[in-house]
Amino acid sequence: xxxxNGGVAICPGSYDPVTYGHLDIIARxxxxxxxxVVGVVNxxxxxxxxxxxxxxxxDFLLQATExxxxxxxxxxxxxxxxFARKHGAGALVKGLRxxxxxxxxxxxxxxxxxxxxxxxxxxxxxxxxxxxxxxxxIKELATFGAEIEDLVPPYVAEALHDRLSRDAK
Ligand code: ADP
Numbered sequence: 001x002x003x004x005n006g007g008v009a010i011c012p013g014s015y016d017p018v019t020y021g022h023l024d025i026i027a028r029x030x031x032x033x034x035x036x037v038v039g040v041v042n043x044x045x046x047x048x049x050x051x052x053x054x055x056x057x058x059d060f061l062l063q064a065t066e067x068x069x070x071x072x073x074x075x076x077x078x079x080x081x082x083f084a085r086k087h088g089a090g091a092l093v094k095g096l097r098x099x100x101x102x103x104x105x106x107x108x109x110x111x112x113x114x115x116x117x118x119x120x121x122x123x124x125x126x127x128x129x130x131x132x133x134x135x136x137x138i139k140e141l142a143t144f145g146a147e148i149e150d151l152v153p154p155y156v157a158e159a160l161h162d163r164l165s166r167d168a169k
Pocket of ligand 1 (some may be wrong): 013
């Protein structure tokens, strides 16, 4: 990690939408690094269509992190390492839930390392209470009108129910 920029870390993701699992990782990263930039991928390659626009995903994150003074939110549409350089970041912080996350992250780590060996990737283990939680799982629950209030902030739950609930129309 380069000495001059080790204080800034990026937490990248599609955040479609943000969950308490993401927020747990962001809050923990904010206690380790001086500044955390939550990087919202505009058009995720792995998920060509998103339920919420980049602006909506960003606004949910801004609201959810407003009490964390050293956390910023920014949307990006470039290579992750270029986004990290733009913010002077020395680290990428990712959350790891299970073996499936590990395989993907291992591959991405090798690619990012090849592109930018000076930017270190750091992995935080999911907290047990959120280790089963994913944005896609949340969308599935909301589609069938399940309770999601313990898993996402209230305004996200409301937006999900509005957009997905089969009883809505
Ligand atoms: P998802 O897989 O839920 O669609 P993203 O692509 O937005 O999430 O992931 C952004 C980052 O947050 C990734 O590093 C991912 O591993 C991490 N993450 C997502 N959900 C959780 C969770 N419940 N606990 C810990 N980390 C998580």
